[in-house]
Amino acid sequence: MRPLALVVGGDGRIARALIPALERDGYRVLATTRGRVGALQLDLAQVACSGSAQLPQCGVAFVCAAMSGYAECRDDESRARDVNTEAPAVIARALAGCGAQIVLLSTNGVFDGETPFRAVSDPPDGATVYGRSKALAEASLRAIDPGAAVLRLTRVFVPGEPLLAGWAAQLRARAPIEAFADLVAAPVHVDHVVAALIAIARRRSAGIRQLSARREVTYAEIARHIAARVGASTGLVRPVPAAARGIGPGEAPRHASLACDGDLAEFGLAPIEPFDVVDAVLS
Numbered sequence: 001m002r003p004l005a006l007v008v009g010g011d012g013r014i015a016r017a018l019i020p021a022l023e024r025d026g027y028r029v030l031a032t033t034r035g036r037v038g039a040l041q042l043d044l045a046q047v048a049c050s051g052s053a054q055l056p057q058c059g060v061a062f063v064c065a066a067m068s069g070y071a072e073c074r075d076d077e078s079r080a081r082d083v084n085t086e087a088p089a090v091i092a093r094a095l096a097g098c099g100a101q102i103v104l105l106s107t108n109g110v111f112d113g114e115t116p117f118r119a120v121s122d123p124p125d126g127a128t129v130y131g132r133s134k135a136l137a138e139a140s141l142r143a144i145d146p147g148a149a150v151l152r153l154t155r156v157f158v159p160g161e162p163l164l165a166g167w168a169a170q171l172r173a174r175a176p177i178e179a180f181a182d183l184v185a186a187p188v189h190v191d192h193v194v195a196a197l198i199a200i201a202r203r204r205s206a207g208i209r210q211l212s213a214r215r216e217v218t219y220a221e222i223a224r225h226i227a228a229r230v231g232a233s234t235g236l237v238r239p240v241p242a243a244a245r246g247i248g249p250g251e252a253p254r255h256a257s258l259a260c261d262g263d264l265a266e267f268g269l270a271p272i273e274p275f276d277v278v279d280a281v282l283s
Contacts, residue, residue: 002026002027002028003026003027003028003058003059003060004027004028004029004030004056004057004058004059005022005027005028005029005030005058005059005060005061005062005201006029006030006031006032006055006056006058006060006061006062006100007019007022007029007030007031007032007061007062007064008031008032008042008044008061008062008063008064008065008091009031009032009063009064009065009066010031010032010033010064011031011033011034012064012065013156013158013190014064014105014156014190014193014194015031015062015064015065017158017190017191017193017194018062018064018193018194018197019031021194021198022198025198025202027059027060030056030058032065040056042055042065044065044067044082044083044087045079045082045083045087047086047087047090047091048082048083048086048087048090049082050090051090052090052094053087053090053091053094054094055091055094055095057095057098057099057100058095058098058100059099059100059101059201060100060101060102060103060201061091061095061100061101061102061103062103062105062197062201063088063091063102063103063104063105064105065083065087066083066084066105066134067079067080067083067084067130067133068107068130069130070109070128070129070130070247070248070251071246071248071251073128073129073130073133074128074129074130074248074251077129080129080130080133081133081136083133084130084133084134084136084137085133085134085136085137085140088104088137088140088141089137089140089141089144092140092141092144092145092148093144095145096144096145101147101148101149101200101201101204102141102145102147102148102149103148103149103150103151103197103200103201104137104138104141104148104149104150104151105151105153106134106135106137106138106150106151106152106153106208107130107131107134107152107153108152108153108154108186108210108212108256108257108258109126109128109130109131109134110124110126110131110132110134110135110138110152111124111125111126111131111253112125112126112127112131112250112253113127113250113253113254113255113256114253114254114255115255116216116255116257117212117255117257117258117259118255118257118258118259119259120207120208120209120210120259124138126250127249127250127251127253128248128250128251138150138208142207146206147204147206148206149200149205149206149207149208149209150207150208150209151193151196151197151200151208151209151210151211152208152209152210152211152258153188153193153210153211153212154185154186154187154188154211154212154213154256154257154258155185155186155187155188155256156187156188156189156190156193157187157188157189157190157277157278157281158189158190158281159190159280159281159283160281160282161281161282164222164226164278164281164282165282167179167223167226168226168229168230168282171223171226171227171230171232171236171237172230172231172232174232174233174236175236176236176237176238177223177236177237177238178237178238178239178240179218179219179220179222179223179237179238179239179240180218180219180220180239180240180241180242180245180247180252181218181219181220181239181240181241182218182241182242182252183218183219183242183247183252184216184217184218184219184253184254184255184256185213185216185217185218185219185222185256185274186212186213186214186215186216186217186256186257186258186274187213187217187222187274187277187278188211188212188213188272188277189272189277189280189281191280192211192267192269192272192277193211195267195268195269196209196211196263196267196269199266199267199268203266205266209260209263209266209267210258210259210260210263211258211260211263211264211267212256212257212258212259212260212272213257213272213273213274213277214257214271214272214273214274215257215273215274216255216256216257216274217274217275220237220239222274222275222278223237224237225275225278226278226282229278229279229282
């Protein structure tokens with residue numbers, strides 16, 4: 001019998017890439033959803049309120065679902081705490097004793113972004129509601145299950161990434177675009193994330209792992225790279241400040257990168273170049 005992998009949040013961007021990769025790797029997969037017919041129904045806000053979850057015994061459980069929008073979390077801190085902190089803890093307790101390896105997706109937002117290449121050993125000091133809720137989730141999950149794993153991620157791009165694809169289309173039409181000059185990313189491809197998650201499951205790794213590009217770029221630099229890629233003038237890219245578009249305090253940190261050299265080796269990945277990621281998702 002093939003082992004069962006439970007994917008919490010099966011409709012999400014990362015989960016949609018993870019599920020077929022798990023199946024190729026020999027797992028049976030059961031994904032949860034908040035609304036899709038034919039999948040296991042699981043609403044994390046309701047899970048947090050009830051304090052219980054009916055889940056199948058499984059070999060590994062990936063907690064991919066989260067309330068991840070900075071503004072959304074800022075506007076409803078209570079719900080963010082329920083979805084991002086309390087619900088994963090309920091899931092961990094529900095699976096306790098069945099031998100499941102629990103893997104929580106987390107974020108570089110657990111740090112304040114004042115220093116580049118933050119290490120696993122650095123204490124979380126997040127400046128946003130989202131980041132603080134995920135830091136609390138990491139701590140509570142590992143207190144419940146010391147064998148649990150956490151994968152912290154920087155910005156994840158998927159094939160056909162809407163923001164980048166939209167920029168490429170406008171630039172091909174020789175239309176100007178706006179991009180943040182003071183918002184940085186250390187982007188990774190969703191395939192990098194999937195490789196890391198499967199490696200963690202195979203090894204039953206415990207503790208915190210991190211995934212990041214080897215350097216940071218601004219969104220304006222990404223936009224200029226796309227302009228050059230499609231043969232448009234880089235002058236079509238108009239740099240704008242993040243605050244002018246409603247990005248709140250702490251939500252446009254000076255740095256986004258995570259230290260991850262040892263983790264990349266464990267995942268079987270080479271150092272990640274940000275513009276290689278951009279090219280891959282636009283190919």
